[in-house]
Amino acid sequence: MDWFEIISENFMGDHGFARHVLMKLAREMPIVMHGVSLSIGSTDPLDMDYLAKLRHLAETLSPAWISDHLCWTGIAGRTSHDLLPLPLTEEALDHVSERVLRVQDFLGRPLVLENPSTYLEFHASTIPEWEFLSELARRTGCGLLLDVNNVFVSSRNHGFDPERYLRGLPHAHIVQLHLAGPTDFGHYLIDTHDHPVPTPVWRLYKLAQELTGGVSTLLEWDAAVPSYPDLVAELHKARDVLAGRLPEVPLSGPVREGVHANPLPRGVLHERIR
Numbered sequence: 001m002d003w004f005e006i007i008s009e010n011f012m013g014d015h016g017f018a019r020h021v022l023m024k025l026a027r028e029m030p031i032v033m034h035g036v037s038l039s040i041g042s043t044d045p046l047d048m049d050y051l052a053k054l055r056h057l058a059e060t061l062s063p064a065w066i067s068d069h070l071c072w073t074g075i076a077g078r079t080s081h082d083l084l085p086l087p088l089t090e091e092a093l094d095h096v097s098e099r100v101l102r103v104q105d106f107l108g109r110p111l112v113l114e115n116p117s118t119y120l121e122f123h124a125s126t127i128p129e130w131e132f133l134s135e136l137a138r139r140t141g142c143g144l145l146l147d148v149n150n151v152f153v154s155s156r157n158h159g160f161d162p163e164r165y166l167r168g169l170p171h172a173h174i175v176q177l178h179l180a181g182p183t184d185f186g187h188y189l190i191d192t193h194d195h196p197v198p199t200p201v202w203r204l205y206k207l208a209q210e211l212t213g214g215v216s217t218l219l220e221w222d223a224a225v226p227s228y229p230d231l232v233a234e235l236h237k238a239r240d241v242l243a244g245r246l247p248e249v250p251l252s253g254p255v256r257e258g259v260h261a262n263p264l265p266r267g268v269l270h271e272r273i274r
Contacts, residue, residue: 001029001235002216003031003032004032005031005033005034005218006022006031006032006033007034008035008066009035009037012053012054012057022061023061026062030064031061031062031063032063032065033057033065034068034114034145035066035068035069036068036069036073037068038050038073039071039073039074039079040070040100040103041070041072041086041092041099042072042073042075043095044075044076044077046102051106051107055106055107055108065112065143065176066109066112067111067145068111068113068114069114070096070113070116070136071084083117085118085120088122088125088127089124089125089127090126090127093127093136093139097136100136100140100142101139101140110142110143111140111143112142112143113133113136113144114146115147115151115154116150117150117153117182117190117191118154119188119190121158129154130165131168134170137170138170143173144175145176145177146166146208147177147180148166148178148179148201148204149178149179149181149191150178151165152200152201153182153189153190156188156189163207166211169211171213174208174212174215175215175216176217176218177208177209177212177215177218178217179197179219179220179238180197180201180220181195181196181221182198183195183252184251184252184253185253186253189251192223193222193223194223194224195252196234196249197219197237198250199247199249199250202237205217205238205241209241209242219235219238221234
């Protein structure tokens with residue numbers, strides 16, 4: 001392993017053994033900070049207390065970059081604890097662009113934003129997500145964290161061409177890639193981070209690396225975590241893909257004991273909400 005990504009919110013306090021371990025690690029390895037609570041798309045005011053803690057952590061760690069998601073996580077002072085999609089409109093683009101510029105000014109560095117996995121769309125949306133991200137990057141100079149698995153999941157759920165998505169992004173703005181394994185529930189995929197990366201995602205990963213000229217890659221695995229040797233083997237698959245060897249890995253279903261799929265009517269994820 002060449003570097004580590006941390007969840008920013010887990011280390012915002014200046015105390016505890018975990019913080020001690022992080023500081024030791026930061027002296028030995030490059031660190032990037034990845035957040036889940038910025039809520040850049042919300043209509044609530046920016047949380048300046050949160051941003052102050054984020055900036056303090058960055059000043060302590062000197063990360064290579066700070067990232068979060070193109071999403072909103074709450075409204076009216078209440079949090080959903082989830083990464084919710086935006087209506088992809090000109091109004092939303094103006095709103096998010098202004099907030100990104102304010103965050104970057106406060107942090108004193110570019111912000112990096114990740115494409116989310118999504119399970120619904122808005123009737124009001126008029127801009128494809130890749131065009132929204134492209135224009136956001138042009139207006140603000142922000143970086144992009146391209147989650148290849150999220151592109152695959154959303155493409156299956158909403159019926160768009162994932163390769164067109166990758167080709168439509170501003171590749172010079174992409175500073176990092178994410179890889180993960182989703183769960184196949186038949187009529188839809190969910191970004192569960194608890195399975196090996198399947199072949200279709202590896203194929204998109206290879207294309208993404210070709211388009212960007214090669215950027216840093218992180219493997220996400222948050223549940224049903226395998227042994228350390230198995231995790232390292234998954235990282236080696238990424239290197240094999242770059243060398244032209246594409247692994248044959250099927251999509252994984254909800255096979256864990258006690259977990260049952262509740263199939264939605266066919267096509268339900270193509271229905272948009274207002």
